[in-house]
Amino acid sequence: MTRPRSELVSVADTPFYHCICRCVRRAFLCGDDRVTGQNFDHRKAWLVERLAELVKVFAIDICAYAVMSNHYHLVVRINEEKAAQWTDDEVIRRWRKLYQGPPMVQRYLAGAVLDKAELKVVNDIVQQWRIRLTDLSWFMRCLNEPIARWANDEDGCKGRFWEGRFKSQALLDEAALLTCMSYVDLNPVRAGMAETPEASDFTSIQARMIAWVKRQRKNKKRNNSFVRTTKLPKQTLPTVPLLRFSGNEKQGKPSTISFSSKDYLQLVDWLGRAIRDDKRGAIPSNMPPILERLNINADELLTYVSKKEKRFIDVMGTENNFQKIAEQWQRKFIKGVRLAKQIFSRQIIYS
Template sequence: MTRARYSQVSLDDTPYYHCICRCVRRAFLCGQDDYSGQDYEHRRQWVVERLALLVDVFAVDLCAYAVMSNHYHVVLRVDRERAAGWSDKAVAERWMRLFSGPLLVQRWLRGETGEADTLKALESVAQWRERLFDLGWFMKCLNEHIARRANGEDDCKGRFWESRYKCQALLDEAALLSCMAYVDLNPVRAGMASTPEAADYTSVQQRSRALAADSAGDDAFAPRLAYLLDAESVDTDDSGALRGFWLMDYLQLVDATGRAVREGKRGAISGEAADVLTRLGIDQHAWLRHMRLRKQRQPLALGALVRVKAFAAATGRAWIAGQYSASVLGAVVV
């Protein structure tokens, strides 16, 4: 039985989620369609630009993304505490960057309402506050915008996305890192790029350019990325997420994992990445087994086994796919 997406989210267990959405019939509606000869490559930039706006409006951070020719991946962090700390006016102004909002709220913002109308306006604002840390609303604002824009360009109606987005909970840092690396390596695995940093419309390329202080390309329209530290942010970052995990370490990890997966071997991983894996308490061979392409059902949650079981209980399940992956990957030592 199909479950509502909200039943797959438990912010008490984790703020991190991996979301995937595919074009209808998995057609190349965001890339070069060899069958029709149409080139829709520019639509990949639409997704990146929309993400840039949404992470600026919502209390949702973007950890990784990859926009492919017929689907996209995003790894998100939902921050409800940040949304709770916004003033009512800030919430209304954020929401109205995406939607016009009722006239009553517009009048309230201008200070033109009495007590009764103010209370009614604040009811709308309270609802918007909840939506601004709601994963479903974030994805809705992303997918509907792209679908309407693409249908307008094609002068047609109907579905653009194949189905509802798929959602996967990431329950610990090992799960988060493995999923981010998986997302960043998607173009390499698909043969679209020879190296991670050469893959367009990905977070790994954006981070690589930032590390090299290279402002070339479309980085001006790229979304803000979260939770990998550089030398300047190590003293100021207070998120508690991936604390002390350096950007260079992550890029080396992605590169080393990508080489192993691309060659279809579980062999040795580079010394730099091995140090990272050792620090996180992850077995190297288990990591590579976990990163292999899998044709079976996508696990609903990734993380240590005890956390996967707790997430299952929190979302009303006796058992969920993902427990085998959890037992393979093992617990994290930090």
């Protein structure tokens, strides 16, 4: 049963969400068209460039993204505290990057003298915009609508480009966030579109790895084999401002992801190698320590991130957090508890 977005997205439950949006009409609208043989990869750049613009407008941070041939993934953080600190003029400035706004707001910006009733109208409009700038549905709308118009103009046709409703998944805790980010970042490797995470174009993991390698080389820290051997892509691809890692999961700031970038990059590199070598069921000895710290079952995590197709669930997190969210939603059962028990319960000791 389709559930209202207001139930699926609640910052009171968690600020982190995984979103998926798929194309319609043909199987591959952003990659190689199997009918005409035409390549549409430039549309991936459209999406990434638009995403970069919206991050500078909305109070929504990007943790991970991957643009595939017929769909894209986002992992986001809704930052209500940031929006609450904006002045009214800042809210207006940001919103007008997207829409012109009503005449009364334009008069206010022009310095016209407004009476109390008119000022109240302006204030009400601004508060509505402030809420919208933290609204995930408005963010996805502002991302998808221009891409659909540009693609339809290019194809010389009308109609839907995206499915009518994007999917959203609440990420209830750090373990769920780490799992989902690694799943999203490994999409091209899992699909056979790239050999390594750093070779995965139009993904956040490529951007993070490039930035990290450049920092290490700049600081002359070449003792790491990954830093020495990683080949950076020659072409310049659009990048999106990403939510930073804090460096310590116990001392994470509200505006950061509570892991170190090194730990996360090592995890994704490790998972990517295991996927390519088909290592499921044979976990190597050099398991990333972050899995042990977050009590994540490495074998089950590898199985999860290796699956190309899976049934989408509304919530991801540990079993305890599933129980809490079920009580808050007044539901006896939420799909995904079995998966939570499998992944977020380290029952195997790896040698």
